[in-house]
Amino acid sequence: MNTKPAMLAIHGGAGTILRQTTSLETEQAYLQALRDILRAGEVLLAQGATALDVVQACVCLLEENERFNAGRGAVYTAAATHELDASIMEGHTRRAGAVAGLRTTRNPVRAARAVMEFSGHVMLIGPAADAFAMAQGLEQVAPDWFGTPQRLAQLRRVQGEGGAAILDHDGAQCPAPLDERQKFGTVGAVALDAHGRLAAATSTGGMTNKKPGRVGDSPILGAGCYADDTVAISCTGTGEAFMRSVAAHEVSAQMRYLGRSLEAACEDVVGERLPAVGGQGGLIAVSHKGELCLPFNTEGMYRGWVRLGEAAQARIFR
């Protein structure tokens, strides 16, 4: 087997820092969650799992962790419901699947994978997407499974404040390291496996108090998730700006056609193109050459990465 150095990166959303009011325990809990998920992905990679399976497994774990805004722990819409979006893409085949507006499927990224594998389509939305996931044997949960008291308190606080969509106050005593009032909650993973194959996956609950039916960049291939032979990318931020910039595909295009390094392409997209349309957030990316890049233009981003055989790294702040 012609093995290459396998690697993996994950993110849990980007935003502004609340370092001064965050307890060390809370900060450490976030970092530990990221490291645990990296460790699970690392084990899979070491066992020879495909990049596609690894990004799906990591995003599933992020969805299951209620600290992150995807799956369990997803934020509430203005109607106090949950609407979940996810996508997954395999680089060398450019196969892809996406779902938007899920309400009952426990792991949206699994639904995206099922769409890719078994639907004959690339994207399914709304109740029909949940029905498809159920028919594929994916676990369905009661709508209140996704919610947590903290997320509901955020919704009530925002609605009391007039409901600006991205202001999702956290009423908890120990606030999260990134200010939930200013955080773009999405999770994602990118991987390069031992066979040199790339994959990316993204999942989100969207924005607290979002208009029902609003879809951001997370399930849009080329915007919040993209993979080809060159690079795999997962984004988090003001979704609308990422959609208008076709941000993830733009990174790939600059690498393929300008010969830019992963870092230079990411720098242009996150540092120039996104801010030009008001875009705040970040992305994680891995290239076919084994470059890793995790840039953001906010004050912080929950993120972590690991190269097989090296120690896993988790960070929140710059």
Place this chain on the structure above:
Amino acid sequence: MNTKPAMLAIHGGAGTILRQTTSLETEQAYLQALRDILRAGEVLLAQGATALDVVQACVCLLEENERFNAGRGAVYTAAATHELDASIMEGHTRRAGAVAGLRTTRNPVRAARAVMEFSGHVMLIGPAADAFAMAQGLEQVAPDWFGTPQRLAQLRRVQGEGGAAILDHDGAQCPAPLDERQKFGTVGAVALDAHGRLAAATSTGGMTNKKPGRVGDSPILGAGCYADDTVAISCTGTGEAFMRSVAAHEVSAQMRYLGRSLEAACEDVVGERLPAVGGQGGLIAVSHKGELCLPFNTEGMYRGWVRLGEAAQARIFR
């Protein structure tokens, strides 16, 4: 006013030819419909309308014409319902709006425009998107308004035949010039106005007998619709391949980063990149330099174009 040569192109879907069984009257009726719509757009352009308003107006007229699969005359889903998708994008601002899964809004492209202008978001889906459109004062219609006896006959025929999704037989005595069994029904428009501004819009009823909830490339920015300072593009074809290729944004990237002409970029995308993932169909594009290109890799595409001051051209076959 520093005016440039304004121009406009439209399409009504791509597919295989039924020339031998098509009456000359039917063929002429399609060509006349395309010319009438071009004429309406031309008048607007001559009056100084923005590219954005012109593409919206032309797509509205295509939606209103029951010969084309968008708005009235949209194909049926497997559940004998209609689910309509549309998008619109303005080049110089990269503002954009998109809707998917509409069921009651008469003109989906108007809903996409309203999302762009008034929602604070880029994409809304499902019943919430119809509700938003209604709240914006856009006309709502009974679901059966979209259907026609011909489209229903197509659905029944497909379902009787086992339901292959893209086989949408036309039971009419005078078949359309492009075989409805093999046609990718979408409509779209691109324009360059006298101020050098670009815009694109796309609208569709999807595929006959499609799985409810399926979304193709039409409402996906970068896939079935895209505009920036360089080029405006609207696509039609096997939506899944256009999504996996991020086809419209790919044309822009090749022009911006490889310095390719519009024609060379379109040739690569329609002739190479799309077929590589099984993509059939075509696109219409106009560049900031005033280049027009309407390539397709099927046997035909309903299409037309006009440069202000020149005669409008409409074509179906190669």
